[in-house]
Amino acid sequence: MTEQELIQGCKKQKQAYQKMLFDKYAGRMMALCNRYCTDKQRAQDILQDGFIRVFQYIDQFREEGSLEGWMRKIFVGVALREISREKIKYRELDQGFESEKSVEPDAVSRLTESEIHALIRSMPTGYRTVFNLHVIEGYSHEEIAGLLGIEASTSRVQLMKAKKHLQALLVKKNRMIGHEQHI
Amino acid sequence: MSNIYDIIKEKALQQEDAVPADAWSNIVEKRRKRRPAFWIPIAAVLTGFILWGTYMMWKDDEQGKPEQEQVLSEKLKAGQVQKGDEVPLPYGTIPGNVDPSQSQSVMEVEPNSGVVQNQAKLSDTGIGLQESQMEEDRLGEAVKAQQVKSGDITETGIRKNRPGRKSSKSRTRMTVESPMQDNGLAVTDENDKSRQKNAQAIQGITVSDAAVGKEENNIDPALEEKDQVVAQTATTAGKPAIKTEQVQEKKSVEPDKKKDKVIKQTGWFAEAVIMPVLPFSDMSGNVNFYRTIQSPNNKAEFNGSMSRAKLMPALAYQVGIRKNISRRLGVGLGVQYLKMKEDVRISGLQTNTMISLGSEHPGFFDGTGMVRDTIVTYLNSNRQFRFVNQYQVISLPVSVQYWLSLKSRWSYALEGGLSLAISTRYENHINENLVSPLISSKPVSNQSTSMNLSIFTGLRVQRAINNRISAFALPMIQVSPAMQQVKGTYMDRRIHRAALGFGLSVGL
Known part of the structure; x- marks a missing residue:
């Protein structure tokens, strides 16, 4: 059909x-x-x-x-x-993550869909929501601002923080994978 | 670096998660619950109908009445004016050989002849007259401007006679007569003084002013409506409910769902019903009406008959109780109140006769007296009166139900019984106008009201709302085998009706 x-x-x-x-x-x-x-x-x-x-x-x-x-x-x-029923806190980036290190695309490609999915889900709600809307669904910051009732600039800041957060998670993940490979 | 987000996006969009096994069934169930119930539009329509019906039933019918007539009638009733009082002329000036200032200000109130009813409804014929009237207006103006003289034949064929001649009728039936000895209006003054006085009095009154020229004011095409309220004869089906059997048996019928739901189907039930009713009456015979309205220079005669007497849709309200006396049978008893309006139309021919003063002329024999030409104008038109009378009926319906199906949710029963109208009242507003009543050929005052028995039958469809309350619909017809005599009506009649009752039944 x-x-x-x-x-x-x-x-x-x-x-x-x-x-x-x-x-x-x-x-x-x-x-x-x-x-x-x-x-x-x-x-x-x-x-x-x-x-x-x-x-x-x-x-x-x-x-x-x-x-x-x-x-x-x-x-x-x-x-x-x-x-929206839960109060989303657009909080500051956690200081514990190593956001300065870059992530290679190959490292991301090696991850499965489930692993990517799990990484996204592990992000705080505020980051995750903006990241999902902008990166996955392709909404602009203006559209996100309209959907979430926030400023477009807030959306941009949240996205930036979300990306850093995700990079940190990816680095952490790669380290764990590398450690496993060494073992 | 942004490349990693493309990869993330691609992988995220390809991700598929396991779907809970009951997701689809939950969706189906949720959709079923969200679907608007079938009865919502029905209930909305019904509610609208009931509200409209209630409004129509109770609204003030006085608003359709001509204002002047209302005021005068009310004053008469309240004793604020009496015979011989001066009251404002209701419907404009009366043309004629009366001093214009007087004619505009006062007139006598006589029970049978006081007020000129100016509300003839112009039919096709009437429109024709109106047109000829316009011509007559032009003629009047021409006379005023001395463009035509007494005895000339005008375009409309109106001939103005010379003094002393017999009248001759024009095509429009407008006749110029002189002198008006028959009417007692001729001026026979013999001395110069009175002649001059009369001349002054006559001054300014022309054919156009006094006669047909103002006719338009007299014929108001508006339909005279009298409001009325209607009564009714009512009765309704009773609505006994049902008692059933044991809950055990019911459970065996519907073992799946309502296991924990015990619907009350035995014992006593109290019921309230509201019932839109479509009544229709069965009667035969003619009722003729007439009235004459007289004023100094005008006379209006009406002869007509009742052309329509139609009962309008109504609402009945009923409360009652019922009880099951066996597994299949139930009985009920109630009290019903029904108010019906009746649209009555009386149509016939109205002839308006107007007498007006023409110009003055020297006496025919000795040349000393002054005589007046008088114009008599006849206007015939079809006229229709509309009234709303009212029936109010209180009846006691006794009903029997035979349950065809008695379930925990939907139940059906054949229902029938007798309804005894113990009180019937008819409000007749036709001859209510004290000033100019419509006199009927049949008496209305010496009748008494008889009780009436009618038979009804219908199908009750009932649905349980919870274990004590059920809602039901009851389409039914009710037939009245015998003629009922009701005080105030012009003829006996049988009133039948089709109805659709909506009610609630509460287990006691």
């Missing part, structure tokens, strides 16, 4: 097509939810609410872009609404 047929079936609110859509995208959307929300139960709630919204508003999908991209926007919106 083509994606076009899948979309049309979902627009007709046929449950079989909705199930197929769910099966196709649930894994990726679950990963998205887990990236924004570390609590598993809440991530599942985001997943469910996201799919309900997708089925509810799929009539508005004009098929000008990819379905997955459109769905991601919906899921991001639901996730942001969910995490």
Whole structure:
């Protein structure tokens, strides 16, 4: 079945097509939810609410872009609404990380998707949210500012700190990998 | 360095996490709960209907009444004005050979002849008259400007007779007569003094002023409406509920879901119902109406008949109790109040006769006296009166239910019974106008009100809301086999109705 047929079936609110859509995208959307929300139960709630919204508003999908991209926007919106319930602290960069050392792209390439995913999830909520929105989803700082209700400059600062934080985590991770290889 | 973020992005987007096994079923369940209940739009429509019906039922019907008439009627009722009092002319000036200042300011209030009703409804015929009237206006102005003289034939065929001649009718039925001895309006002064006095009095009154020229003021195309309230005859279906069996048996019917839900289906129930009603009456015969309104220079005669008497949609309110007497049978008893409005239309022909003064002429025989031409104008038009009368009925419905299906959630029952109208009141506003009542050919005052028995049947669809309260709908029809006599009505009638009751049943 083509994606076009899948979309049309979902627009007709046929449950079989909705199930197929769910099966196709649930894994990726679950990963998205887990990236924004570390609590598993809440991530599942985001997943469910996201799919309900997708089925509810799929009539508005004009098929000008990819379905997955459109769905991601919906899921991001639901996730942001969910995490907005907790107070996000855009805190200062922790001093314990070694942010001065650079990370080679090869070192990152060697990491699996799960390891990358785990690194992102290990970031504080504020950093993680801005990092996810800017780096993964491709939102501009102005858009992020609008989504989170913060200043664009705050978003930039948070992103910068998030990157340093991630680099530190990557360095730490590489050291551990190197240590394991030496052993 | 930014390259690492592209790698991170790529890997992050490819990541797929394990989805909980119950995620899909949870989504389906959540969607089902979020779906708007089917009854919400129904309830919204029903609520709107009930609000509208209640508004229509209780709204002040006086607002459609002509203001002047209301004021005068109210003053008469309140005793603020009495026969012989001077009251402002209700609907503008009365054309005629009366001093204009007087005609505009005073007139006598007579129970049967005081106020000129200026509200003839112009039908097609009336419009034609109106047009000819415009021509007559022009004629009047021409006379005033001495462009036409007495006896000339005008474009409209209006002929102004010379003094002493018999009248001749024009095409528009406007006749110029002279002298008006028949009407007692002729000027027969013989001495110069009185002649001069009369001449002064007549001065300024022209054909156009006094006669047809002002006719437009007299014919108000607006429909005269009298408001009324309507009554009704009512009765409604009772609504006994049901008692069922043991909860055990119910559980066996629906073993899956409602195991922990014990719906009350036995014992006594109190019920309240609101019921939109579509009534229709069965009656035969004609009722004719007439009235005559007389003023010094005007006379309006109306002869018509009741062209329509239609009951309007109404609302009935009912409370009652019911009890199951066996597994399948239940009985109920209630009290119902129903208020129905009746749209009554009376249409007929109205003839307005107006007498107005023309110019003065020397006496025909001796040349000393002054005689006046008088113009008599007849206007015929179709006129329609509209009234809203009202029925109010209190009845006692006794009902029996036979439960076709009695479940913990949805239940169905055939329901039927008798409804005894113990009190029926009819408010008739047709001849309420004390100044110029519409006199009917049939009496309305010497009737008595009889009780009436009607039969109803319907299907009750009931849904349990919780273990004690159920909501139900009851579409039904009610037939009245016998004619009912109600005081104030012009003829006996049978009132049938279709209704859709919505109610709540509470276990006691």
